[in-house]
Amino acid sequence: MYLFKSQSFEESSLSGNSNLVSLRLSDDELASIDQRIGLEGIRNRSDLLRKALGYFLTNSPELPGQERVSIVLGAEIRKQLKLLYQITGNEPNSIIKIALNDYLKQSVEQLDNLTAKLEEKAQSAVDDISKHRSYKR
Template structure:
């Protein structure tokens, strides 16, 4: 074991032949060199997707190769990594959608008030 490697523990599990075949198909993808690597990566992914605290959520986003150079450029300029950029983008999108929703609600409310005013004016004319 190299000095940079954290100590590990051996864990055994039983898998069906189908699951083993599916594991074998993943060897060589995402930098994996063995079934153990595939299993470790799958467990890490599962654990990383769990919320840190109850009531929180996590989202995993696959970033395409076309986006990575832009993220790297922004990182070089600002120090912001993909996670930080994603969070900032999500905050901006939510703020934008809430603003749009607020504008729509204001329009609906204004139209409802105009309709009520017309109805009141119309009913006063008929009295």
């Protein structure tokens, strides 16, 4: 995920006292955690779990009925979004919302057009059948 306004992990590290929490994880989960140690300023498992928990808490929906969606962006799209941000000042979240709204409008229009065409064809078929002399009401 591409973040424009990122805070370095060292800045958000613990200061002062902290509580110890026990957590059961599978071997696969531990292996995945261990693969990420050393990346993005993560020094150990605790750092990674604190960062992941912080990310989860800050990115959870604020109101009931809302839902957050997460997408993985490749290097090329991240580069393009960064350039768009420099040009327009629009962050990826706003661009994605705009694109989704445009997609939904287009989909609704296509469905409306399809429904109208199907209704027209159905009416035409009914008209053709009722014109036929063998059809009796």
